[in-house]
Amino acid sequence: MKNKGMYLLLLPGVLFLTLFLVIPIVMTIASTFYQEGSFTVQGYFTFLTDPYNLKILWTTLRVSLVTTIVCILLGFPAAYYISKLGARKKGILLALAIFPLLTSSVVRSFSWMIILGKKGLLNSSLLSIGLIEKPLEILYTPTAMMIGLIHLFLPLIIITLVGVMENIDPDLLKAAESLGASRFTAFRQVILPLSMPGLIIGSILVFVGSLTAYTTPALLGGKQGVISTFLYQNAITLNDWHMASVIATIMIVITFVVIGLMNKIATKLNPKG
């Protein structure tokens, strides 16, 4: 009984999450199957058979995927470097890496507007050193959106990777090298598989974050929308909560599919888990 009593400690958290997370989500999903009192999948059928909607979905997935890949490429070496440092330097560099997360996404997006704009920092410096003849059109394109998202989510992947890499015993590398592995092989066979849990969690966070981000695409993106801005348009401007819920459910499903796929990849790459 004493041990069972410990479960009570979970109760407030579980109660809170059930009331304010699980029930609303279940209600949102359930509402998509009912229209005018009867069961229907018409909403999904309408959404998924419309090439225009699929195009928005595709753009969103593409942007999220590119963001995730670039975050991995930039975050992995940085995390590896940080994890090798002493406590003091590590603290400073981690704080710097997390910094973007501490500013509001509106402020961050506005900074990017100033940098990427026609008269922005980037264009004016490239123009003045003569690398380009007329300003690059970056702002209000998917590229600007991706730059904003990478800036936003890079810290997530660095934090999770550093956490995992710190725990890799440096002796393992030495052992691998003494057994004749080249540095690259040692990296591929030892560091990479052992970092896999951090990489997977980090990638999931980045991918799902990019998929659902609203402010950054709304401010930096151009004429073409992504799924979150489309959802907003349906809910707020059109007051079509049914379609908005359908889109939300589709986003939830995509999220779970992505998490499942990533876990599959992880087991493949690192069977011992």
Add this chain to the structure above:
Amino acid sequence: MKKLFTSLLSVSALSLALAGCGGGEQAQPAGENGEAPKGAPTKLVISTWGFSEDFFRKEIYEPFEKEHNVEIVLEIGNNAERLNKIRQGSSSVDLVYLSDYYAQQGIDAGVFEKIDRSRIPNLNEIYDIAKAPLGEDYGPAYTIGQFGIAYNPNLVKTEIKSWADLWNPELTGKLTLPNITSTTGPMILDAASLVAGNQSFNEDQAFAKMKEINSGVVKYYDKTSEYVNMFTQEEIAVGPIMEMYFKDIQAAVPEAKFVSPEEGGYAVMNTVNIVKGSKNKELAEDFINYQLSKEVQEKAAKAKVDSPVNKTLSLTDEEAKGITYGEETISKLRMLDMKAVNEKSKAWIDRWNREIVQ
């Protein structure tokens, strides 16, 4: 364990009950006649845009609060968000400020109370078109603004005079237009139909004309602040905007010009309505009357916050700069039929998404 569970339940039940109390204010018995009673202090919840909040608080709300012994509580947000909250039924708003486009949606959704015009005598002092833009049962327009074109003459060499000038290829890559989902979106669609040579609105030709201009558009703006930002950063040099925001543009680009297009600018009317179920209906009517009074209209006009609809006030040329003022100006404005616009808006948004922005 059972005990803990029970106490948890009662705590949550209690907090729910408390939350339920928050919005409910005691209904005031109606006064003898005319003004609402000034006895016990009450709370009036006004849902409005966030702009010039300091001005409204000090110059408009405070005197009313004192006179009527009432506390004015604000709910801030854009048209769509605020209307949505009211439609979801989860708000205690008494009075809601909305542009005519959104107010019509509120009427269609049945979320507004019918007003008693006999309790709002100042209606007699305002322009006829402002009295009942959405029907006798609903609130008046307290301000009429003009939707015209602003441009930066440093970057746009040809003078802009008309809506048709927006289609000049010289403006490619320098142009912004309102998004179809914003209040002024349907106006640009109407202008496109006009430019295509139609007297009455022709949807197909309007969309064809929009398609022509699309490649030259940098971004379709959703918020006026976006427009002002892009103009200041020289991302754009020309685009249609409401006259009352022109002063923000001029603050950053002093040479900027505002034009009332030859074909006529569009009237943007902001209305004020009472939300269904309001327990302070009479007080809210008093506030509408107050909002239309010469005193308030003059203050807002002089502060260049809202263009006046009250005909009894007169402004000097300097005071009228940057606002839409005068019977002659008002009479030239083009008006859209908001009922028709709202009926078509969903189809237009869909068509716009598919045909234009792709």
